[in-house]
Amino acid sequence: MEQGAFAFRYTEALPYLLLDSIGWQSTDSPYYGNNGHTRTDNGHVIFQYTLSGEGRLELDGQTYRLTPGKAFIVKIPSDHRYYYPVETGEPWEFIWLNAKGEDAFRMWDRIIEHGGEVIALRDRSLSLSSFWDMYKAVSEEKLSDCAELSVMLYRFMLSLFTPDAGLNTQAENSSIVEKAKHYIKENLTTPVTLEDIAAYCGVSGAYLCRLFQRNKLSSPLEYLRRRRIEAAVTMLRTTEMSAQDIGKQCGFESPSYFSKIFKAYLGFSPREYRVQRVNYPFDTIYLD
Template sequence: MYNITKLTFVAWGDLIIEPISYAFRNEDKSILTIDSIGWQKIHSPEYSFAGDERPDCGHVIFQYTLSGQGYIDYEQQCIPLPKGTGFLVKVPSRHRYYYMDHQEPWEVIWLNIRGEEANRIWDLVVEQEGPIIRRDAASPLIHSFWKLLRMIAEEKVTDKYLLSVQVYEWMLTLVQTSRELSKDISANSSTVIQKAKSFMKEHYALPLTLDTLSEHCGINKHHLCRLFQKSEQTSPLSYLRDRRMEVAIAMLRTTDLPIHEVGGRCGFESTSYFGKVFRAYMSMTPKDYRMKRLEFPYHAIYYE
């Protein structure tokens, strides 16, 4: 049985206008489930939670500061939590988050989740960013949180499967934004990378070189390679080869063009080189792939 406890709720129209929170009680451990979710303004210095003393265990916690400031003790450090910062912890674990008596209340949103996948995602993000994360209030992660809270508050969605889908979507946003932050690519560098990627997607059939690509992007080829590796975890020429292979696979499946012509149209300099690259990707020749329609019925394969 999936029970929901409504802790506080005031909403008007499409906007939640005052703090609101919900708790869910569910014994289903086979899927991701919400333990609790909410928006809260904390005024009392009695607000304090120690992760190794709580009676409720087996979930992960995301909590984010909208305004004011709280603190978390983590690995013998007292870390302030001002506006725009949040934390990721597990229960049980050795941590304590709390509010000290300030003039301004500590305004937070939180999402507590149960499930093995939540633990895995927490480990992944904490390894990459640490337990303290920083996001703008207009970021996709926070936008996704409000979407989830509105589903419950306004649309009255309580079905555990529907909520599980939305929680997983929120966690994917957490992973994606964490990885984007780890790239540490400036806006100008990001523009250069997108320009290079677009050029390769449009001109994959041409005999492109690093010199051609860097000249198009207006930067040194060595600098382009460093930027590309940092952002995409691959080289520009490997990225180009992936795009050529995608087109070649689609052409083998959707046209009757001779194999040498497919290779030529996709930018491969010779039939033998096309065959060598194709075998490295697909563990078979282009001819074998074309014949094995039952085993490989795909009209396209993507290597993004």
């Protein structure tokens, strides 16, 4: 097969999922790049995978190196920019496709939730095999029927949920979440901001929040508050410290704020919990 780019303009388009364009190309142009807010083809989703060389993706305040084996998936419009970094000195070779239709955004959201916007794919993954089947059908067999192409596109998109898609990125994301949880555990008694946690993990605050959501967790700061309330419950039952001192010890800036947050989670104030030992005999309470 040879490099090329192919686009489709259907006269009777299916409403669900359509292949808008597909390609295989190389570039070393300093002008190559796209901004997710300035493109005119709104309503599309993009998949792009590096074969050789290197590209860059800016997303949520992070810059990702798109080295061989890395793919990114984004939506148009959205807050992202991808481009060729001329300092690498080597052409960036990649494959890509654009899709549109009712199912395009819906499936992209699920794929991003499953593995993130940047994923690692094995050379012989089902995803790449599905892509090359589609590229061959278009470039060599001249397939242009929207229904047949939609079937192949669904197969490709569903393949991104398989176990061999995005394993490296998922493991990396889990490691970042665990690092954040460790930092929170070690800093329950000190003032902590989202920026502090994110900086410790080496990511942006927005990206860290999204990782927590993908791992079925609350936000980092909500996770911090819950751990602080858990610590406060234990101290109320196992020490003679005043509720005010316990709140301060657990990182709450003022007694009134401590009481407000405690009551929001448990339904009564710290002092009320301390005296209701018969009805609530628990020295430890875990908050999901």
